[in-house]
Every structure is written in structure tokens, then in C-alpha cells.
Amino acid sequence: MDLLANLGDGFLIAMTWQNLLLALMGCFLGTIMGALPGLGPSNGVAILIPLAFTLGLGPTPSLILLTSVYYGAMYGGRISSILLNIPGDEPAMMTCLDGYPMAQKGRAGEALALSGIASFVGAFFATWGLVLLAPQLVRVALLFGPAEYFALFTLAFATLGGIAATNQAKSAFAAALGLGLAMIGVDTQTGVPRLTFGEVHLYDGIDFLIAIVGLFALSEVFVFIEHRGTTRDISTKAPPAIGRIVPSWSLIRSCIPTMGRTTVLGFIAGVLPGAGASLGSFISYSMEKRLVDKEKTFGTGDPRGVAAPEAGNNAAAGGALVPMLALGVPGSGTTAVLLAVLLALNITPGPLLFTQNPDVVWGLIAALFIGNVMLLAMNIPMVGLFTRVLLIPPRILMPVVAMISFVGIYGISGSPFELLMMVGFGLMGWVLRKLDVPLVPVILGTLLGNEMEVNFRRAVEISNGDYGVLVGSPLAIGLWTVALVGFVLPILVGGRIKRRMHMSRDEEGALSD
Amino acid sequence: MSDRVFGGIGLALAIFYAWAAAGIQESFLTDEVGPKVFPWIIATVLGLSSLWCLLKPDPNPDWPSLGRLAEIGLAALVLAAYAEALPVFGFLLPTAIASGYLTWRLGSKPLESVVIGVLTALGIYLIFRSLLGLSLPREGVELAIDRFFSALGDTFDGSGDAAEPTTAPSGD
Known part of the structure; x- marks a missing residue:
């Protein structure tokens, strides 16, 4: 019952006018950002962090704003998947398979509403999962000493590419690059x-916000400049008619x-390291x-094929969010x-967050619930508005994104050096993306x-210089083992899984075209 | 081929990193590990992964044509110039030029680009400075806009209206 009391306190924190307004704004902005091709949840949150920061919002309000953006973007990603067959972000890829055929049959509105409901169900119950699971994980996390934490961080890097990673050498390179930047x-x-080479600006280190906004x-x-006027230019497609909005x-x-x-299934995939939302969907x-497609209608506009990946x-x-809040490892x-x-x-996220800043944690969780309800309420009647956002051509949007990035970073640094x-x-x-080097490990490394x-x-210090302490406890050994398996497994099976993900998309995409 | 070049550069970077880490001045009061060991571990990972890319390269990505490549470089240069121009010329003029250039290169017609550039600059300034009170570089035009809004704020305050003080920037 402690849990419910905490949650109640959280709602008290989140239920101020300012916070509700921020949540509403975040949901709205997030949906737009998720809907716009080329602006996924990571980009959306990235350009807003410096802004929330310079606006002088407190920790809880900023978190509420930015997680609302995150959830909103997750909702919004499906809009361009369904209407244009272009996933707004990677997790929304699977929604294209049945969403776009449904839209072509004139059932776009139904597909959008249904995916909105599925998103709500998935997110709502996952938030309950977070409430129940995170405190348990915190109890485990308190057993962690410095050596175990070091192993856990390694594990996070080793598994970040996920089971579908294509080239682990490049993931490792990216992680090392990020870590290397953090040392400055x-x-x-x-x-x-x-490693400052006498440059005074570098003495404080490189602000990770600069890296995030620049990289994402x-x-x-630059990608849009590269693709202008080619077949990969997305500004040429027009969205189809919406049709009826309320599903029966x-x-x-x-x-x-x-x-x-x-x-x-999606929740479990999200909690496990290295799976994430893409694999979840x-x-x-x-x-x-495999379970319900008896008439072979999946891929031709089956509503269940829209609901499944969205809920997932x-x-x-x-x-x-569970490992991120409880362990500090995203x-x-x-x-x-x-x-x-x-x-x-x-x-600092991690087990102490729950005892030191309970207001932040529970306020955030309450905000997630509120954001969810808002998103559902906003998405069904306003879906027509959001689809109109898709008509904003990237040639206008991308300069705005670039300028807002500058504004945000200028706000926190005020000097051209950082810009x-x-x-x-x-x-x-841009270069790393061309070479298929993942950017997320770079970010995580700098963080x-x-x-x-x-x-x-600290671990070596405590043991008086004995490096053996790093593998000195069963827990640490266990973490190292998982890290090793998580790193090696994709080398063995990753290519096959990635191929299958793309194959199912291509195959069924071809059917619908 | 691209991956071999990439691996080569990565390897050079790793060696340079290790060398630079070796040059870190240690203070007399240091812990067991010291400030050099972790950077060396990083350099090792960097080097090994680069070596792997050098020896087992992936197929080449489709690089854009040379002209496109130059255009990306030019866009980066414009943005760099923009960064330098901000503190000197204030916010509006550089932003209008930079965003106008970008939208032109992304496919807007020349005249359209001018309009989009100016509107983008004005819109961002009004939202982030006049409404949200973010600190942005200001020169003549920007100060005039700020004065206008603070005068507007004063009128509201004078008439006893509950205008929020945070929305009106102080006209310093």
C-alpha cells in the first residue's frame, strides 16, 4: 500500500496547473515531432532539453515536459507510418505493414484511432509495470558496489546495439568514441x-547536450540536404484521405x-537490456x-496487425524506463x-533516486499516466490536425529545427565555441550514419x-590496487557474462534477425503496392 | 573501401588518443589507478574495433555525388559562420540569412527562401525571446522589439491587469 500512497503523492505533485499545462504542451509537441518524418523521439527530446533547461524550469516540471514529449513522439510515429508508409521512427516500422494497406482501403481514420487506442493500452499498462517493477529492481540495485556498477555500465554498452545489431565492431567503436569524449x-x-590541449573552453569537459543536439x-x-530531389526525398508523397475516425x-x-x-511482450522486451522498442514491436x-493470422490477412490491412506493434x-x-530510473542505465x-x-x-538516476528524490520519481510516473490519458483524448479527435502537420515540407521544417538547436545551445553556453x-x-x-556506425553509444558514452x-x-582504490576486484563477486561475474553474451550473440545471429525484420517489411510492402 | 579508410582513421585516432593520454600530467596526490588508465582502456577498444573494420570492411555505403558532398560541406560552413556571427550581429539578421540559405538548398525557390528565412527568424525570436524570455544575442532590431514588448507589458501592468511578469522581458 506504500506504493499507492507514493503514487498519490506523485499525483499531487503532477496535478498543478503549470505541470498539467506542460504535460499538455509536451504531448502536443511530441505528437507533432513523432509524426514528422525525420524528427523521431530522440531528436525531439534532444532539441528541447537545452530549452527546458534555459527556461529555468525545475527538475519535476522539466521531466514532465520532456517525458510527455517522449510519449507523444511514440504516439506520433504511427501517423506517418499509416498515412505515408514512412515510419516516423524505427519502432513504428512494423506499423506500416498493416497500417498503410488499411489507409489505402480508405480506412485511414480507423487505423489511426485503433493504433491510438492500442498505444494507450500498451503505455498505460507498461506504466503500471514500471510502478510495480522499478521499486523491486531498486532493492536489487542496492547490492551493487562500484565493481558491479562498472560491470553494469559495460553491460549496457555491450547490449545497446541490440540483438539485431549488424556490426558489433562499429558499436564498440561508437561507445569508445563517446567515452573518449567524456574524458576530456x-x-x-x-x-x-x-586531453584539453590547453584549450580553456574544454576544461569543463564537452557538454553532452552539445553532442546530443549536434549528432541527432x-x-x-545534412541528411535532408543529401537526399533532396532524389527518390529518398519524402516531400513528394501526399497523404490519403482519412475516412471515418471512430472505430466500431x-x-x-x-x-x-x-x-x-x-x-x-513489449514490456518485457523494453525492460531487458538490448531489446528496446524496435524489437518490442x-x-x-x-x-x-503466428497466433491469430489464420486467414492470412496480416499485411493486407488487418486491424490486429496495426494494434499489435503499436501496443508492443x-x-x-x-x-x-524501468532500468533507466532504477539503475541509471538506459x-x-x-x-x-x-x-x-x-x-x-x-x-543522478539509480537506486538512490527513489529515496532521495521521491517527488521526482513519483511525480514523473503520475505525469506519465496523465500524459497517456491526454494523448488518447487528444489523438482521436485531433488526428486530422496532426495529419495536416505532415504537409509541412522538410525544406521549411529542417531550417527551423537547425535554428532551434542553435537557440537552445546558445542559451546554455552563450559562446560561439560551443556552437x-x-x-x-x-x-x-552525418559521416557516422553514412558508415552505419550507431550514434546512441556515442551519446551514452559521453553521458x-x-x-x-x-x-x-573507486573499486580498484577500495581493494588497494587489486584489479581482480572487478570480477570479485558472483554478481559482477554474472553481469560480465551477460555483457559478453550480449555482445557476441548478435555477431552470430544478428544478421539473420535483421534480415528477417526487413524481409517481412519488404515482402508485405510489395504486396500492398 | 570506405570502411578501410574509416578503420585507418580510427586506428590513427586511437594511437593519438593513447599518446595524448600518456601526456596527462599526474599530480603528486593520486589514486591507485590514476587519470591515465581509463583513457588507455578506451584507446584499446577504439583501436581494436578500428582494426576490425580495417580487416573486415562492410560493403560501401552510397556516397552522394561530389557536388552534393560539397554542398553539405558548404551548409556546415554557413552554420559555422552563423555561430560566429550571432554575438556580433544580433539574432535576427544572421538567423534569417542562415535559415534562408538552408531552405534554399533544401529546394525552396530563391524569393520564397528570403521570405521563409525572415519569417523563421522572426518567429523563433518572438516565441523564444518575447514569450519565453530566453537569452538571445541582441542588437538594434532585437532591442527595439524587446522595448516594444516591455512597453506593452507596462501598459498591462498599469491598468491593473494581471499580466504575468515572466512573459515580458526586461528591457535592459
Whole structure:
């Protein structure tokens, strides 16, 4: 019952006018950002962090705003999947399979509403999962010493690419690059400057917000310049008519078992390291296809094929918050960005967060519930408005994104040096994306680098210089084993899974075209 | 081929990183591990993964044509110039030019680009400075806009209206 009391306190915190307004704004902005191709949840949250920061919002209001954006973007991602067959972000990829055929049959409105309901179900129950599971995980986390934390961070990096990672060498390179960037600046333990090459601006280290905004938001602008006028230019498609918006009750009822199953599956996928929302929606879809697709209607506009990945991916998004809040180790790209939010606000996530800042945790969880209800209420009647957003051509949108990125970073730094660095990160992000080097480990490296080193050094310090302490407890050995398996397994099976994910998309995409 | 170049550069970076880490000045009061060990571990991972890319490269990505490549470089240069221009020329003029250039290169017609650039700059300034009170670089035009809004705020305050003080920027 402690739990409910905590949750009640959370609602008291979240229920102020300011916070409700922020949640509403966040949901709205997030849906738009998720709907716009090229602006996924990571980008959306990334360009808003510096803004929330410079606006002087407190920790809880900022968190409420930004997690609302995160949830909103998860909702919004489906809109372009269904209407244009272009996923707004990777988890929304599977929604294209049945969503777009449904839209072509003139049932776009129904598909949108149904996916909205499925998203709500997935996210709502996943938030309950978070409420129940996170405190348990905190109890486990209290057993962690510095050595175990070091192993846990390694595990996070090793599994970040996920089971579908194509090239683990590149994931490792990205992680090392991020960690290497984090080392720049004055060493927190001994006070000596490291790798600054005498540049005074670097003594404070590279602000991870600059890296995030540059790598995610600015590199996107370069991608759009690269693709202008080619077949990969997305501004040429026009969305189809919406049709009827409210789905019939029998349609919803036929999808309830699907939503129930995929919510559970998605949540588990979200909690586990290295799975994340993309895999959550993928396994949800394939499981449902195997279970209920008796007439072979999946891929031709079956409503259950819309509900399954949407419930799965939103449940996974909620699940991914569990390790992020309880352990301070994010399992996916967007939660890495949310971790950046916490760190920018001087809040260290992890087991102590629940005892030291209960107001933040429970306020946030309450905000998630509120945001969910708002999103459902907003999405069904206003879906027509959001689809109109898709008509904003990228040639207008992308400069605005670039300029807002500059405004945000200028707001926190006020010097051209940081802005130049951001442009550099933007170019670097573009090159790395071309080479198929994942960007999320770079971000995570700059975020966690110092914390990881501190734990490493503390562990060795406590044992008087004995490096054996790093594998000195069963827990640490267990974590190292999982890390190793998580790193090696994708090398063995990753290619096959990735191929299958794309194959099912291509095959069924071809059927519908 | 791209991956081999990438691996080569990565390897050079790793060696440079390890060398730079070796040059870290240690203070007399240091812990067991010291400030150099972790960077060396990082350099090792960086080096090994680069070596892997060098030896087992992926197929080449489709690089854009040379002209497109130059255009991306040019866009980056414009943004860099924009960063330098901000503190000197205030917010509006550089932003209008930079966003106008970007929208032109993304496919707007020249005249359209001018309009989009100006509107983008004005819109962002009004929302983020006049409404939200963010600190942005200001010169003549920006100060005039701020004065207008603070005068507007004063009128509201004078008439006893409950205008929120936070929305009106102080006209310093």
C-alpha cells in the first residue's frame, strides 16, 4: 500500500496547473515531432532539453515536459507510418505493414484511432509495470558496489546495439568514441586537466547536450540536404484521405486479446537490456501473426496487425524506463536522451533516486499516466490536425529545427565555441550514419563516461590496487557474462534477425503496392 | 573501401588518443589507478574495433555525388559562420540569412527562401525571446522589439491587469 500512497503523492505533485499545462504542451509537441518524418523521439527530446533547461524550469516540471514529449513522439510515429508508409521512427516500422494497406482501403481514420487506442493500452499498462517493477529492481540495485556498477555500465554498452545489431565492431567503436569524449576536461578525482590541449573552453569537459543536439538534430539537416530531389526525398508523397475516425466497438473488441498479449511482450522486451522498442514491436507483430493470422490477412490491412506493434512498442517504451530510473542505465536511444535530461538537471538516476528524490520519481510516473490519458483524448479527435502537420515540407521544417538547436545551445553556453562544436558534431553524425556506425553509444558514452570511470577507479582504490576486484563477486561475474553474451550473440545471429525484420517489411510492402 | 579508410582513421585516432593520454600530467596526490588508465582502456577498444573494420570492411555505403558532398560541406560552413556571427550581429539578421540559405538548398525557390528565412527568424525570436524570455544575442532590431514588448507589458501592468511578469522581458 506504500506504493499507492507514493503514487498519490506523485499525483499531487503532477496535478498543478503549470505541470498539467506542460504535460499538455509536451504531448502536443511530441505528437507533432513523432509524426514528422525525420524528427523521431530522440531528436525531439534532444532539441528541447537545452530549452527546458534555459527556461529555468525545475527538475519535476522539466521531466514532465520532456517525458510527455517522449510519449507523444511514440504516439506520433504511427501517423506517418499509416498515412505515408514512412515510419516516423524505427519502432513504428512494423506499423506500416498493416497500417498503410488499411489507409489505402480508405480506412485511414480507423487505423489511426485503433493504433491510438492500442498505444494507450500498451503505455498505460507498461506504466503500471514500471510502478510495480522499478521499486523491486531498486532493492536489487542496492547490492551493487562500484565493481558491479562498472560491470553494469559495460553491460549496457555491450547490449545497446541490440540483438539485431549488424556490426558489433562499429558499436564498440561508437561507445569508445563517446567515452573518449567524456574524458576530456579536468579529471574529477585528481584535478588535472586531461586531453584539453590547453584549450580553456574544454576544461569543463564537452557538454553532452552539445553532442546530443549536434549528432541527432543537426546531422538530420545534412541528411535532408543529401537526399533532396532524389527518390529518398519524402516531400513528394501526399497523404490519403482519412475516412471515418471512430472505430466500431466490434473492431476494438476483436483487437483486445491482441493488445493484451503484445503489451506484456513489449514490456518485457523494453525492460531487458538490448531489446528496446524496435524489437518490442517486431516480436509483438510476429507473435500475433503466428497466433491469430489464420486467414492470412496480416499485411493486407488487418486491424490486429496495426494494434499489435503499436501496443508492443508503447509498452516497450514504458518498460525501457524501468532500468533507466532504477539503475541509471538506459536500454535504448531515447531513454539515453532522457537520462541526459536527468543529468542536465543534476539528478543522478539509480537506486538512490527513489529515496532521495521521491517527488521526482513519483511525480514523473503520475505525469506519465496523465500524459497517456491526454494523448488518447487528444489523438482521436485531433488526428486530422496532426495529419495536416505532415504537409509541412522538410525544406521549411529542417531550417527551423537547425535554428532551434542553435537557440537552445546558445542559451546554455552563450559562446560561439560551443556552437561551432555542435556543427562539428553534426557533420560527424552525418559521416557516422553514412558508415552505419550507431550514434546512441556515442551519446551514452559521453553521458556515462565519467560515472563509469569513477566506479572503476573507486573499486580498484577500495581493494588497494587489486584489479581482480572487478570480477570479485558472483554478481559482477554474472553481469560480465551477460555483457559478453550480449555482445557476441548478435555477431552470430544478428544478421539473420535483421534480415528477417526487413524481409517481412519488404515482402508485405510489395504486396500492398 | 570506405570502411578501410574509416578503420585507418580510427586506428590513427586511437594511437593519438593513447599518446595524448600518456601526456596527462599526474599530480603528486593520486589514486591507485590514476587519470591515465581509463583513457588507455578506451584507446584499446577504439583501436581494436578500428582494426576490425580495417580487416573486415562492410560493403560501401552510397556516397552522394561530389557536388552534393560539397554542398553539405558548404551548409556546415554557413552554420559555422552563423555561430560566429550571432554575438556580433544580433539574432535576427544572421538567423534569417542562415535559415534562408538552408531552405534554399533544401529546394525552396530563391524569393520564397528570403521570405521563409525572415519569417523563421522572426518567429523563433518572438516565441523564444518575447514569450519565453530566453537569452538571445541582441542588437538594434532585437532591442527595439524587446522595448516594444516591455512597453506593452507596462501598459498591462498599469491598468491593473494581471499580466504575468515572466512573459515580458526586461528591457535592459
